[in-house]
Amino acid sequence: MTTPDTGPRTGSEILRTTLRRNARAMTGGTVLMGMYQAGETAFPIALGLIVEHTMRDRSPGALGLAIVALAVITATVSFSWRFGMRILQKAGTTEAHRWRVAVAGRGLRPVAVDTDLKAGEVLTVATEDADQTADIIEVVPLLISSLVAVLIAAVTLAMADVRLGLLVIVGTVAILSTLSVLSRRIGAATREQQARVARAGAKVADLIVGLRPLRGFGGNHAAFRSYRKVSEEAERQAIGVAGANGAYAGTALALNAVLATAVTLLAGRLAFQEQISVGELVMAVGLAQFIMEPLKLFSEMPKYVMTARASADRMALVLAAPPVMAPGSERPAAGDGxxxxxxxxxxxxxxxxxxxxxxxxxxxxxxxxxxxxxxxxxxxxxxxxxxxxxxxxxxxxxxxxxxxxxxxxxxxxxxxxxxxxxxxxxxxxxxxxxxxxxxxxxxxxxxxxxxxxxxxxxxxxxxxxxxxxxxxxxxxxxxxxxxxxxxxxxxxxxxxxxxxxxxxxxxxxxxxxxxxxxxxxxxxxxxxxxxxxxxxxxxxxxxxxxxxxxxxxxxxxxxxxxxxx
CATH class of the missing domain: 3.40.50.300 (P-loop containing nucleotide triphosphate hydrolases)
Structure with a gap:
């Protein structure tokens, strides 16, 4: 298995290593987060069933059973989220620490590695990029659990009326296809932003180290102007990435809202035509509102995946870089000059x-x-x-x-x-x-x-x-x-x-x-x-x-x- 010590060659290898090393934690987290999403989905389903049965049986027993069912769902949602996120965040924090140590270890080895990165850039790789790479541990379980929630909602709606289920599935595919194009553009822009920010960090580190001699011969103003130029380039790139992220989030929210509205309108039309019951209408409207959350989460995941990939690629620049020399293995004789x-x-x-x-x-x-x-x-x-x-x-x-x-x-x-x-x-x-x-x-x-x-x-x-x-x-x-x-x-x-x-x-x-x-x-x-x-x-x-x-x-x-x- 590839480990940080053996030096993965590419960002893809780093991500695969991260996923393999945390497979157990991610499996547990995925199960618990799937239970959370299933519990969330069960709320509107339960409400629809309660309305359906209440119209037929208005006894206190039926009311008590409904309250117990809602309590069980609430407990499932609460505890599965709490423990699922605890497992994933612990694994993510530990993995980020491993990669920070790996990058720092490469930088501290007696034989330097052959990269074009300055010390400040390596620092950024060892901190921000290590954290963003480890985010993949949370991203994958959340992606799977969101997909589970959408599938449960689609199947449930299809049981009421096939057209409702098909609308959810077709709409989800269309949304993800649209957003995948935007996520690729964000990934490329993010890589450039991370490189520019790292260069600015390296520049300011150099300035701090050399500030006294710079002041001594009057070069501090020219150095500051040089840093300002690099910093402004990083700022412009960051603003561009923020704009792309904003467009991505706005597009995702708008498409999710359109899908939810379409499901609600179709369900209302079917209920008006008495093709579905009132309880099924309540369930459909509730699911239409609910699926906006997992869809939003689901649609954001490609962006995080691209960011993690960009960070992993930058870490590979350090971890896979060859040494500047191939040292021998002998030891000098003591006492000689x-x-x-x-x-x-x-x-x-x-x-x-x-x-x-x-x-x-x-x-x-x-x-x-x-x-x-x-x-x-x-x-x-x-x-x-x-x-x-x-x-x-x-x-x-x-x-x-x-x-x-x-x-x-x-x-x-x-x-x-x-x-x-x-x-x-x-x-x-x-x-x-x-x-x-x-x-x-x-x-x-x-x-x-x-x-x-x-x-x-x-x-x-x-x-x-x-x-x-x-x-x-x-x-x-x-x-x-x-x-x-x-x-x-x-x-x-x-x-x-x-x-x-x-x-x-x-x-x-x-x-x-x-x-x-x-x-x-x-x-x-x-x-x-x-x-x-x-x-x-x-x-x-x-x-x-x-x-x-x-x-x-x-x-x-x-x-x-x-x-x-």
């Missing part, structure tokens, strides 16, 4: 260097883009097939290693690390298994932040570290990287937001804490460069010089101008 041999990617032009096990090396990149490209390559954010040359981790080619093993062995801490809502402790040690949290807090000079609050490490942190300063956020990210205590640690500009005195202390602390462990720092900080065993100068995409910080200061004017503060 890191090597780059002829790496060409972005601003890197044949970069080669070697860091021995236990060595603390700083790389001074004259161009920030080169440092960012190197960090991306080392973090396996760039598949080995997307760059030339070889990166060796623990003495083995990165392409031969599993991504999980690489990241267990080597941590690349980005310059713009995310801060999550929670506490200082959960941001430093998300898994709760770290053994070096206290040492990491001290080495990153985060001790003043911890001491400032009564809760200490359990002090609350808002989403993206909104209640922390830039320097505090950066030190918190550094503490998290140090607490991981990996064999190889790569730090990318870890101290750009802290003052010079604090930076000096951090450089000394990091060197001491990481003594005997392989550490690489991509930085222009004189303090970190001076703390390193060796400095490699990255200029024009290659290593042009190496030595200690002080040796390079004495030997090269360009280096002195680039890093001296």
């Amino acid at each position: 890191l090597e780059a041999d002829g790496v060409r990617y972005g601003a890197l032009r044949g970069l080669s260097f070697q860091v021995a096990a236990g060595e603390f090396v700083a790389i001074a990149a004259y161009r920030p883009g080169a440092a960012a490209d190197l960090a991306s390559v080392l973090a396996v954010n760039v598949p080995p097939g997307a760059y030339e040359g070889v990166v060796r981790v623990g003495g083995q080619k990165a392409a031969d290693l599993s991504v999980e093993a690489i990241r267990e062995h080597m941590l690349v801490n980005p310059s713009d690390g995310e801060i999550f809502a929670g506490t200082l402790r959960t941001n430093i040690d998300p898994s709760g298994t770290g053994r070096a949290v206290a040492e990491a807090v001290e080495a990153s000079m985060l001790t003043d932040v911890v001491a400032l609050h009564r809760a200490g490490l359990d002090h609350g942190v808002r989403d993206r570290g909104a209640n922390l300063s830039g320097g505090q956020r950066q030190r918190l990210c550094l503490a998290r990287a140090l607490a991981a205590d990996t064999d190889v640690l790569v730090l990318h500009d870890p101290t750009t937001a802290v003052d010079a005195v604090t930076e000096q202390l951090i450089a000394r602390n990091v060197a001491e804490l990481r003594r005997g462990r392989t550490t690489i720092v991509l930085t222009g900080s004189p303090a970190l460069l001076d703390a390193a065993d060796r400095v490699l100068v990255l200029d024009d995409g290659v290593i042009t010089m190496e030595g200690t910080h002080r040796e390079l200061l004495d030997a090269d004017e360009g280096y002195r101008l680039a890093v001296a503060r």
Whole structure:
């Protein structure tokens, strides 16, 4: 059976998986909802029979029997609806949760999947689309139970007069044929609307992340205009879909009303001609009014099916997407260092260097883009097939290693690390298994932040570290990287937001804490460069010089101008 873990290939497979997995709940829900619709149908039938028998037998016993019959019907309607919807909604909620977890799991895997969706779009898929796909669990039972109600009404009317039953059947077929055309158009429009809304969500997520730097160079207004354009496109599409839905609902209501009116008029004509009795007339009029509800429900179902199908198709974009790389299965050898041999990617032009096990090396990149490209390559954010040359981790080619093993062995801490809502402790040690949290807090000079609050490490942190300063956020990210205590640690500009005195202390602390462990720092900080065993100068995409910080200061004017503060 296809499951979210095996990655269904199409939206149809996702819907089939959903239906198979919830067959038992849907069967129970269908039976109970069928009982509900049958009970609803029984009301006008019972009223017609009561009128028919009352005209012949006006005894208190007949009245009491009628009251009991109506009470039984009422109880059946009430309890079958309550328990039927409870079963279906529980199954739907559970299924939506499964798909949310499946989509989120794909997004969180070490190897990214090859889609054109941004993070904000994946979020929409994992929330709204998962919920709308799971709606199919309610839609199918309601569709079947509505059909049961219409069939019961048609058969009952046909027993009074065949023409009444045929009118209901022919009218229902005509209504559904008309609405099926409209539902297909709504499905196509809904797919486009969901895509546009997801793109708008991704755009605003990008804006929130980059708002500070955008304000720094005055690009916020242009970014806002770009978002407004995307948002207005989503708005226009949403208005169009709302209009189509309104036309669909209005058409369905009008056609249902026409059918009910036709049944009522035909029944009245037959009663006037004494071809049906008064009780049958009461029953026919009651059924004509009643069938508007199941017909309305029945006619709305194709729209929900198309919406669920559109959402399932979007989920398939994530779940069926191939990985951007096919990682190996080997593990790096513990204790070995890191090597780059002829790496060409972005601003890197044949970069080669070697860091021995236990060595603390700083790389001074004259161009920030080169440092960012190197960090991306080392973090396996760039598949080995997307760059030339070889990166060796623990003495083995990165392409031969599993991504999980690489990241267990080597941590690349980005310059713009995310801060999550929670506490200082959960941001430093998300898994709760770290053994070096206290040492990491001290080495990153985060001790003043911890001491400032009564809760200490359990002090609350808002989403993206909104209640922390830039320097505090950066030190918190550094503490998290140090607490991981990996064999190889790569730090990318870890101290750009802290003052010079604090930076000096951090450089000394990091060197001491990481003594005997392989550490690489991509930085222009004189303090970190001076703390390193060796400095490699990255200029024009290659290593042009190496030595200690002080040796390079004495030997090269360009280096002195680039890093001296």
